[in-house]
Amino acid sequence: MVSKPHGGRLVRRLVADRTRERILSEQKEYPAIKIDHGRAIDLENIAHGVYSPLKGFLTSDDFQSVLDHMRLSDDTPWTIPIVLDINERTFDEGDAVLLYYGDLPIARMHVEEIYTYDKEEFAKKVFKTTDSAHPGVAKVYSMGKYLVGGEIELLNEVPNPFAKYTLRPVETRVLFKERGWKTIVAFQTRNVPHLGHEYVQKAALTFVDGLFINPVLGKKKKGDYKDEVIIKAYETLFEHYYPKDAATLATVRYEMRYAGPREAVHHAIMRKNFGATHFIVGRDHAGVGDYYGPYEAWDMFDNFPDLGITPMFIREAFYCRKCGGMVNAKICPHPEEFHVRISGTKLRKMIMAGEQPPEYMMRPEVYEVIRSFEKPFVE
């Protein structure tokens, strides 16, 4: 049986068509809040159960409990605060408000609480640093003065150029069931696949029924691969190198926080809601710069015996000239001089220079896909 949703029940905060029409016809009567793309995506993830058991943005009890104990106030493991910030109080607790992304009303929110918070405390507890050079910390420092907590109901989907590839937890759960998979390992990625990724994924698949590759689409920085390149690269890899009855690909939209160990647990919880029973925790998972130790995220999972999804800790893979294949530090007896580490940055530089990476680094079919895009990188 696939994983039970986190907190026991898959949350779905979608309104019936008639209710939706009524709310939209009365939209001018509601106070309006403009939200950015990241918050709109959070909303969608709440509404479709990716963030189960959250039914809305955190109230102060849950927020403080997440900061202090990495758990919601009912003791459910939860490591990343999912919050909505505002600068001015133009409505009161008890009001219903409409949340707009651009001109599009995305959701109705029942405001349970408006509260202040300490940004430094937020940064220190979640990111383990108050350094504004950390992108997650910088984001917190740019947030509004108040947080608004309360349940939401989704009115409109956020425009999604990759809707075809974006499956919701209710869909992946049916998919896994139909395929007869009882154990599923999920892999999170923001990159095109290289041989190191393939090794880790296939090593994990050896122990379970199915592999669920779940690329995160969303905000990118300059030099990152574009979303469509990542999708096409994986499709090609699947076509040529993956067992059709044991692997599937679907995307999720999510704004990275770069909170390292805490975020690794959050990523696992999201995949648990999709139905995965196992989750691959990478080296420096969700890290940035050198704020976290390379395997710090692995230790974090020790705090959550009740997480309900099994982390799989597979060491970074590299090519060993002596072994003649992909290995990791645990299984390779040869010294460093024989090892070729596969770095995403190095691969990007080679590709940008028009140089094809060797086959032990990247499948030629994947390289061809990248090359087929005139501009594969975010500019």
Place this chain on the structure above:
Amino acid sequence: MADEKKYTTVSIPKPLYDKIKKRIEGTGFTSVSDYVTYVLREVLASLEEEEKEEVFTEEEEEKVKERLRALGYLD
């Protein structure tokens, strides 16, 4: 801001307490309470794991299957 998370006290036999205290020496657990909390969470989680629950109705499931077929995920 919310109050600190509330804790409560439970009683366990003194010999068991002493046994646990000895057992956690040199581990990451800083107190018997921490260890007991850890064990109880593990036990509760494994019990909850056994309770099955339907996530959606048959009608919903059929609708989802149709979409999955249309997208090429199912034959």
